[in-house]
Amino acid sequence: MNAGVSAKGDLHWLTVADAAAAIAANTLSPVDLMKALLARIERLDPRLNAFIRLDAETALAAARVAEVEAAAGRLRGPLHGVPVGIKDIIDVAGLPTTAHSKILDGKVATADAVCVTKLRQAGAIVVGKLSTHEFAIGGPSFDLPWPPARNPWNTDHHPGGSSSGSGSGVAAGLFPMALGTDTGGSVRNPASCCGIVGLKPTYGLVSRRGVFPLAFTLDHVGPMTRTVADNALMLACIAGHDPLDSGSAAAPAGHYAAALERDVRGLRVGFVRHFHETDVPADPEVTAGLEHVAHSLQMAGAELKDIRLPALGEFGAVNRIILQSEAWAIHGPWLRSRPGDYGQLARRRLMAGAFMSSGDYLQASRRRKEMIALVETALSEVDVLLCASSMDPACRIDISADVERTYPRQARTPFNVTGHPALAMMSGLSSGGLPLSVQFVGRYFDEATVFQVARAWEKASGTDKKHPPIV
Amino acid sequence: MDKATMETLARRAGLDKALAEFPDDVAAAAKQAADVAAKMKAPTDPAAEPWPPMRAGDDL
Numbered sequence: 001m002n003a004g005v006s007a008k009g010d011l012h013w014l015t016v017a018d019a020a021a022a023i024a025a026n027t028l029s030p031v032d033l034m035k036a037l038l039a040r041i042e043r044l045d046p047r048l049n050a051f052i053r054l055d056a057e058t059a060l061a062a063a064r065v066a067e068v069e070a071a072a073g074r075l076r077g078p079l080h081g082v083p084v085g086i087k088d089i090i091d092v093a094g095l096p097t098t099a100h101s102k103i104l105d106g107k108v109a110t111a112d113a114v115c116v117t118k119l120r121q122a123g124a125i126v127v128g129k130l131s132t133h134e135f136a137i138g139g140p141s142f143d144l145p146w147p148p149a150r151n152p153w154n155t156d157h158h159p160g161g162s163s164s165g166s167g168s169g170v171a172a173g174l175f176p177m178a179l180g181t182d183t184g185g186s187v188r189n190p191a192s193c194c195g196i197v198g199l200k201p202t203y204g205l206v207s208r209r210g211v212f213p214l215a216f217t218l219d220h221v222g223p224m225t226r227t228v229a230d231n232a233l234m235l236a237c238i239a240g241h242d243p244l245d246s247g248s249a250a251a252p253a254g255h256y257a258a259a260l261e262r263d264v265r266g267l268r269v270g271f272v273r274h275f276h277e278t279d280v281p282a283d284p285e286v287t288a289g290l291e292h293v294a295h296s297l298q299m300a301g302a303e304l305k306d307i308r309l310p311a312l313g314e315f316g317a318v319n320r321i322i323l324q325s326e327a328w329a330i331h332g333p334w335l336r337s338r339p340g341d342y343g344q345l346a347r348r349r350l351m352a353g354a355f356m357s358s359g360d361y362l363q364a365s366r367r368r369k370e371m372i373a374l375v376e377t378a379l380s381e382v383d384v385l386l387c388a389s390s391m392d393p394a395c396r397i398d399i400s401a402d403v404e405r406t407y408p409r410q411a412r413t414p415f416n417v418t419g420h421p422a423l424a425m426m427s428g429l430s431s432g433g434l435p436l437s438v439q440f441v442g443r444y445f446d447e448a449t450v451f452q453v454a455r456a457w458e459k460a461s462g463t464d465k466k467h468p469p470i471v
Numbered sequence: 472m473d474k475a476t477m478e479t480l481a482r483r484a485g486l487d488k489a490l491a492e493f494p495d496d497v498a499a500a501a502k503q504a505a506d507v508a509a510k511m512k513a514p515t516d517p518a519a520e521p522w523p524p525m526r527a528g529d530d531l
Contacts, residue, residue, distance in 0.1 A: 158509055316510070317511040347493060348500050350502070354484035355480055
């Protein structure tokens with residue numbers, strides 16, 4: 001543990017790994033950590049709106065139990081006593097799952113989602129439920145029962161979505177880790193906007209049971225943290241086969257941190273330049289950031305190679321057709337009977353599925369298989385792909401035209417379509433002081449190599465030491 | 472998509488209430504669907520199968 005950090009009272013910037021190690025060594029009290037974070041939440045969350053529901057008393061009680069257990073040497077697991085925030089489409093027993101919407105009528109979850117169960121088994125303490133775009137699709141919206149989350153780097157700006165509260169809260173030091181979900185980029189978008197590390201794992205690696213679905217064949221649960229090592233640690237705790245999730249992969253959980261500190265000499269990195277150069281031309285600062293990451297990896301010994309994949313517009317169309325068709329199957333009954341209980345953005349986006357034909361859906365699903373083969377071919381030539389995540393820094397949250405313009409300017413949907421693991425993190429800061437982003441993509445179930453490359457960039461750039469100036 | 476076609480499809484989908492209360496949102500949804508479908512390329516192989524692959528279940 002970095003004792004200097006905690007001695008200065010900066011417990012809120014402790015990493016998951018450092019906090020867990022200090023708790024295990026009885027040099028940090030889980031109660032002190034929780035109290036420090038609750039005080040920060042009380043001070044900052046009125047400006048950030050990361051929480052839909054803070055569960056402070058339960059969290060503090062759990063921290064007291066964790067303290068007694070740690071003192072007795074009875075550690076539950078590698079996250080013992082470490083607080084975690086949960087996106088509010090994921091069930092936590094005893095708390096309502098709202099999906100940031102009126103529609104679910106505050107229905108209280110009777111059981112934890114599998115990913116939450118696994119976090120608790122590892123010793124993590126749930127601190128509360130976090131803002132999302134309505135049903136993980138409609139936002140940022142100002143016509144819902146709760147306000148949208150805001151970006152801690154500049155609260156006038158969007159924190160990305162749909163795992164908005166997760167991104168905002170991790171970046172602001174309200175909690176060191178959070179769960180998000182990603183159907184069209186919803187872990188990686190807030191990671192990009194808020195300058196943290198967000199992973200969409202391989203499709204099926206993390207159980208979706210107990211998570212309100214958006215689109216069955218595109219939904220992923222993913223870890224959101226401030227460091228790459230923490231992300232690997234969190235993934236190790238939530239990954240694994242779930243026989244009761246029909247989309248769960250049979251592959252065994254891997255050793256995700258195995259290559260974290262290994263250098264990248266000889267690693268083949270495929271740079272997908274056309275995504276941000278011609279498909280959706282990026283902001284020049286984003287382009288410069290990507291070139292800087294590529295150059296840095298090359299200087300560290302990686303072999304760089306240009307890779308071509310189908311155009312972003314086509315990936316986006318396939319993603320949207322599948323997503324909106326599957327989402328319509330879920331939301332159709334409510335949209336027929338209670339359209340006014342949705343916010344306008346969710347209503348518009350979810351109703352689009354009513355106008356898609358079975359032919360559209362099947363053609364998209366057939367094209368999807370061809371796209372998977374093309375990405376697989378690329379990943380047989382290189383070990384990992386490097387590409388853009390967001391094409392712009394976060395826009396202002398209150399200018400809907402800017403949100404509409406920038407939202408689709410991204411390169412995340414390809415890997416929901418194909419199911420490959422994809423990690424977004426900071427590439428640097430814009431001249432306006434907002435995070436810029438980069439994305440690394442790996443072979444199926446090879447999250448370890450994705451983390452290896454991400455960690456190499458993190459070490460070279462110090463992105464894990466860059467925090468928003470909010471106080 | 473013209474207005475009459477949009478309204479026919481909306482009613483067929485059971486969106487009468489939305490059509491009455493939020494006609495602009497229904498029209499916007501229809502336009503989104505048409506725009507996105509137009510951007511998709513057909514599979515190159517006429518025999519291409521969809522993803523996820525069809526699998527026999529344990530109960531067959």
